[in-house]
């Protein structure tokens with residue numbers, strides 16, 4: 001018998017999954033990279049592929065992680081709130097928060113056409129711009145803008161009258177492509193509070209027009225908002241899965257998601273070589289550790305398949321201590337996977353192919369796979385799994401799943417370490 005309950009450690013290599021690249025002789029960057037350490041894990045474990053959402057669905061990192069952490073999208077606040085949380089921008093109860101960015105746009109007869117969404121002015125210019133668009137008031141809402149980083153910020157709308165609430169069920173102002181019109185925010189058809197959604201949409205439209213009218217000498221023409229959300233904590237990760245959890249991530253939206261789910265958040269060191277120590281510390285302190293490596297996705301977008309291959313190899317080079325421990329420990333379940341596919345050869349954001357998964361633990365069934373990569377993973381013993389099942393499979397390998405139907409609990413939890421209510425000898 002093992003003494004200590006097993007800890008689960010996930011290494012999520014953001015967007016590491018890819019398509020075959022002609023520049024890499026038809027291999028993917030993960031297949032082409034020198035990955036002796038990750039290959040040791042693949043050889044010692046079980047391998048497969050994972051549709052994080054429904055097959056063929058391209059996902060953003062936050063929506064992918066929501067599913068991987070065992071939540072449906074409608075259980076967590078919209079991304080505006082997650083980003084605000086990760087960036088320490090307060091969002092009061094009853095408020096609506098949107099992610100926002102500065103953009104260049106040209107006035108047309110009817111409205112505005114967005115020309116550039118990826119600006120690179122100085123932070124000082126953006127801070128001055130932010131002051132010009134920081135405070136606005138409509139009849140229904142006070143609107144504030146807080147500058148965060150790059151050309152981004154957070155727009156928070158608060159109701160002026162608590163009896164006339166706001167709602168995050170509105171569409172985006174940001175068209176997310178260029179050239180494209182600045183969009184009219186509209187209530188969602190499925191809004192549960194249509195009057196609140198209509199008020200919110202009107203306030204966002206008025207704020208957007210005001211920013212476009214007001215910004216003239218600045219290196220920015222308009223504030224584009226998107227991904228409205230309202231605060232409201234979902235059931236905690238620990239309550240849902242029975243695991244004290246920690247996320248090592250520097251990405252604000254993922255830090256915000258982890259914090260919203262009640263997970264501890266630690267910022268990993270910048271240098272790859274320093275991360276294994278931080279991972280080891282978190283594994284000692286928690287029962288579930290999520291380690292996020294954002295770099296494969298960033299390099300994929302910025303520099304193409306060969307650079308992505310080299311970045312993956314650079315990560316692998318520093319992973320020896322993590323892999324040594326994963327292979328030696330009898331109290332650890334280690335998973336290596338990605339949150340989505342990022343095609344380094346195409347001009348699309350993310351794509352919907354499944355991602356590879358490797359799982360290593362003492363006693364886990366092995367297969368004939370001996371290297372990480374999309375092709376070998378597709379032949380592995382884990383088969384093809386769903387994102388919502390990744391945590392359950394990890395918990396199963398950790399023997400942290402209760403025998404189905406064994407013991408009813410009021411909340412119908414499926415993990416063994418629940419608090420039980422002893423029967424007293426009498427009232």
Ligand SMILES: [Zn+2]
Nearest residue numbers: 014015061339
């Ligand atoms: Zn991602």
